[in-house]
Amino acid sequence: MKYAGLASASPALASSFGDWLGDPAKSIRAGEFQLLPLGSVQPKGWLRRQLEIQANGLSGHLDETWPDVGPKSGWLGGTGESWERGPYFLDGLIPLAYLLGDERLKAKAQRFVDWTLKSQTADGMFGPASNNDWWPRMVMLKALAQYQEATADPRVIPMMQRYFKYQLAALPNRPLTSWGRFRWQNFQYKEKMSSARLDQMEKMPGFKDIKLATHGVNNGQAIKTGAIWSRVSGADADRQAVLKMIAELDRYHGLPNGMFSCDEHLAGRSPSQGSELCTVVEYMFSLEQSLAVLGDVSLADRLEKLAFNALPGTMTDDMWAHQYDQQPNQVECSLHKEPWSTNGPESNLYGLEPHFGCCTANFSQGWPKFAANLFMTSAQGAVVAAAYSPCEAQLKLQGTNVHIAEETEYPFRGSIRMTVNPSKPVKFPFLLRVPGWAEGAEILVNGHKENAPKAGTFARVEREWKQGDVVTINFPMQPRVITGFNNSVSVERGPLVFSYSIGQDWLKLRDRGMTADWQVYPSSRWNYALAVDPAAQSQKIAVTEHPLGDRPFAAEGTPTQLQVKAKLLPSWMANEGTAGVVPESPVESAEKEGTISLIPYAAAKLRITSFPRLKESS
Ligand SMILES: [Zn+2]
Known part of the structure; x- marks a missing residue:
């Protein structure tokens, strides 16, 4: 502490x-x-x-x-x-x-x-x-x-x-009590991950409080504790605890938007469950801190997934209203009791302080800290491109000022151009993150191709850098089909998750000073099953691109759309304002096959992200 x-x-x-x-x-x-x-x-x-x-x-x-x-x-x-x-x-x-x-x-x-x-x-x-x-x-x-x-x-x-x-x-x-105890005490979390020590765990004062141990924000904050504490303990087990904790949360509570369910306690893998906004931003902060300690690419992959999907997906496009809980399959935002584990009926309204005001005060850290941590340096004097977005970095390396201008429309596009401008020529390694999904990525320096970089690693480009040197990165942006809960499918492209955007009627519940609380009701059908094959090498999903607008994550003028074959599945219905648990795939439907558009998760405020998969027809 x-x-x-x-x-x-x-x-x-x-x-x-x-x-x-x-x-x-x-x-x-x-x-x-x-x-x-x-x-x-x-x-x-x-x-x-x-x-x-x-x-x-x-x-x-x-x-x-x-x-x-x-x-x-x-x-x-x-x-x-x-x-x-x-x-x-x-x-x-x-x-x-x-x-x-x-x-x-x-x-x-x-x-x-x-x-x-x-x-x-x-x-x-x-x-x-x-x-x-x-x-x-x-x-x-x-x-x-x-x-x-x-x-x-x-x-x-x-x-x-x-x-x-x-x-x-x-x-x-x-001593530390309650939130303070759970949010900065490291050992309980590490021990909690070790199934061999259950008997010892039960004697721990913190673990006895199951409400605190399964609390979403506590878990989001705790992800970094092994990494932070390893800087004091030096123990590899502490470092490993970070990846282990993420893997366990994914296994039991993982959702297709990169989050784990927490509404407000851990709630399983059904995409109809919610995740609290505080947990999104605290998970992001934990990933930034843990990445700096471990240097593990998967932490940055997850950071981008949260930053580009779950974070903007839970706020209105003007960022005047937010939800407490967001759902990957979110078919209505109204006063309903289901399906939250412990949260109240306002939880997925968009507003000033739906359910409880912690997120209102806490959400502001998400975007700025993401921006501040796009670049890092390594202990060996390398520059590290940790996450990608348009920015400029000003660094001092071996006494030389180095300016890097990163121009890109990533995550909507796969190409990134970095211009390196040292005040005088200087030799240093440049570590470029190649995300785990980016098999077949290309890196060029001044137009010359580097050795093919491996997905899930940092590609190392070491040379004497001179003014105007240009690094170009091209990431493959073919849509990918991911299998999830109940063998459902979701579609990703680069770091973006795609959703079907349900027609929306926004209904003001009440004014709240300079902002307002909103309910959102569906105005179109949403119960589609997709005709996709997760095992296929390349997906039959068409991509259309449009210029990037002033609000990159808004539905109007969304920069990227995917067209996928689908059929309605009438038996899949909503109950109490919540999509029924996504049916076990594969499914069959007698409806006519058509094409539906998917847009970035964050742009679809009412959405389906996990779809049943249609049984292949001959
Ligand atoms: Zn909160």
Whole structure:
């Protein structure tokens, strides 16, 4: 727990904590990669437009319309909300403000930062005096670490050091409880993964609380704990715990949008179950942190899958309203009780704070942190292209400034062009991620093909880089058919998941200050079964492309559509506003075969993503 700040990219922060720990044997081990300080990567193209949409939407105005982070917030010295919501808000607002260079947002964030820094008492404690829970302070440390990276404000590190000393002394008498215990305590999660130690697990105080152990957001946050703790323990078992935990969550609760079900507790693999938005953004943060420690391509593949599908798929295109729970098969968003494990009837409405306001405060971190972590460096001095989106990176390598401009419409297109501009010629390895799905990818340097890169690895291009060198990456973008729950099928292309977009009637439930709560009802049929063959080498799915619009994930002018053969399956129906569990495939239908269009998951606010597969007809 006292290592909370160590995930920071700031060398100043990391080294100051290393000194403070004092014991060289316990010094912090380097990860495979190093995160770059906030501001090193600047979003461009569609990604910048997406961040601007966010800044013009709820994220950039939340304090004006939602009292929980408004002028009376406990994190501004008021008597209002004094727990996690202020820190959650800051954790997304700070990177959003600094990545966009938006002075209006910087000023909003600064008020919270200044109050927080000044709130520290002589003993080292900080934050609202009315609430001494450790948990919201962990979140505020995350936010302050980013602020320090962006501004080098000299007040931050000494404040954190005083706090950690205070906390170290206070913890024996006031241990972590509840959320704080589950969200930063590592060993319980590692042990939980080991089936051979069930007897020991049952004696652990945390595991006895099954509600906390199966809580979605707790699991999303816990994915990174093995990676973070391995920097202290050095244990390979801690590193392996990350991939093992993801594999187990996929096996028992995995959904076709890359998430695991959590509505709000783990809920199995049916695509009619939901996933909480907090879990989406916390899973993304866990993947970014774990990728930096492990350097494992699959973590970045998953990060892109969440960023390009589950994250935008659970918000309106203008980012003024979001859901608490999203479903891969989502046929209606209305006040209904089914199918949530423990959530309430508002859970999949689009609105200000459907069901509960945690996601309202917390969702803002998703896009900005994704943008900030597109590039990393390696311990061996390599530049790492970890995830792909249009951006510019400014790095310092062996004392030389290196600027990289990445131009692309990825994930909608498969080609990426990077122009490398060092201030003087400099030799370094460039590690280019080749996703696990990208068999047959090509890499060219100044038009000359490199050796064929292997999918699921980092391709290494080492040379003396000169101004204007161009790296071109071409990823194969043939549609792929993936088999899932009950042998259902879903369709992917590159990192995008595709869905059938159901006709929608949006019905305003009530105004909510600057925004509103919405129900969405289906206005077309949705119960299709697909005529596809998951075993086929190449799929008979036609791809049509259109120019990328101002809202890349909106249904209007979606940049990519797929045409697939399908038949209606009348026996597959909705119950209480929820698609029935997708029938076991293969299925038969007497209906006429036709062609349906699939669009990116995020663009289809009512959608079918997991389809029954038709039995082959001769
Ligand atoms: Zn939430």
